[in-house]
Amino acid sequence: MVRAPPGADASSRVLTVGIYLPIAEMSVNIAVLLAMGAAVGFLSGMFGVGGGFLITPLLIFYNIPPAIAVATGANQVVASSTSGALAHFKKGTIDFKLGTVLLIGGVFGSSLGVWVFSLLRSVGQLDLFVSLLYVALLGTVGGLMLVESVNAMRRTAGGQPPSLRRPGQHNWVHRLPLKMRFRTSKLFVSVIPVLGLGAIIGFLASIMGVGGGFIMVPALIYLLKVPTNVVVGTSLYQIVFTGAYTTIVHSTTNQTVDIVLAFLLMVGGVAGAQYGAKAGQRLRGEQLRALLALLVLAVAVRLAFDLFVPPASIYSLTSPSGI
């Protein structure tokens, strides 16, 4: 018995630099993954988001099984948010106390999410659930962001200064009990919404493979009225640890973290993010948010399209555990 003649093998190697993913058990093109990581990294650096919400759908479009795309996405998020969190740590724009309370909620949410994930996988509804969550969340967040940024652009054009925070205004969140003081954020709020928000983000992290920055940032600004200068840093700090916890739990219970795949995405991602951040400084805030909103909506539409379009085959094969 002999293997393929070396000549035939070498000629195909020139065209596609394949790499075998040990967990996904498939060969993929190394250049495609690095480019994917770099492109998402660039966008995430530009918009100040983790990019998990782009990485996971892109991996699914690239035929990586959704279970592996989600768990590996959570791992990739750790790398991209570490980079970002370090920058904010140096600038001193992280509220550690607020971040830690969010994190405690995140650990609960993430554990619940991984449990739901295993359950959905064994009944064959994980892919559907992941897609539906993406369509619903990205559609809502993208739509709201688009409306908000277009309004802001109109206001600037009309001469009024744009403002996000109206400190005097209080809402129902501030009437809840169990209040706690967060000095860096100059806040005195109940821990209930903070823990709840953390739990929601943790749940989404483990089911969608996202950091959740695209929900965390608006929630901190509009719901908890956290000053905008500490919002991104605190969110990134929390995401590093929620992402790390989610990665470990997924790896322990589902064995779906592909370290090779994650590494390729990280390398492209951290490189792209730094260039993206520089590019982002040249654009104005409202324009940046409008662009991000369009991008988010585009991903949602693409995923929704796949739900409604008749599949190539209505049959699919899995192992009883769901991979």
Place this chain on the structure above:
Amino acid sequence: MPFPCLAFLLALPAFLAATAAQAQAPENPNPETIQIGLSTDRVFITSDFAGADLTIFGALDFADPLLARQGRYDVIVVLEGPARPVVVRRKSRVLGVWINTWSETFVNVPMSYSVATTRVWQDMATPDSYRQMALGADNIALIPQNREGDPATLAEFTAALRERKKATGLYSERIGGVQFLSQSLFRATLHLAPNVPVGTHRARAFLFKNGTFIKESSAQLAILKAGFEQRMHRAAQEHGFLYGLAAVALAVLTGWLGRLVFRRD
């Protein structure tokens, strides 16, 4: 008790006659034997594995030279992957969305099945004989877990399972993939799909003469992940927690180094 003795006495001459006939017969109608050899009993999948051809050599002994010249011998070589349970799911449209709505579980489904033959199926033997031998991707026994299910549904899912396996390249066949190099030596070229499952595979060669099955020979082949891939896979399976910690450490390190190397602010 005279009966058993009598029975023995009656049986003995018949037995002697049979052995004598066999010994005396100048030619056994089917003296041919088939052998296949693998130069190695393990194949390693490396990081750049994108599918490969597997060549198996075999020999035909005691073949009738006349029949061999006329091309009356046919060989089918099969490489069958490890068997595992498989769930087949069917999607249907619910409120416009395609959702998995029905599933059937099959036990012991060969994860891969690749065939090479000397000629097209209908020229080698009858469909009935392939069915009896469970030979060919369309004839492998696929056993549903729930045998009392609706026969029509089971037939539908069994067909879907074969079709999906063929579509993903795991069940493949190569007509003309077995070639005689001489009257007795043949070479079979089988396809290993990029997603070939790891585990113990069984290579089997079937010899046909004038459309009838004569002999079978088999050999085992282990397909393993080489070096790094194998270690990663095992680490993930056996030490999930430590593997997760390592993945996180790698991510933190990459994030930190990436910032040092590429920082632009």
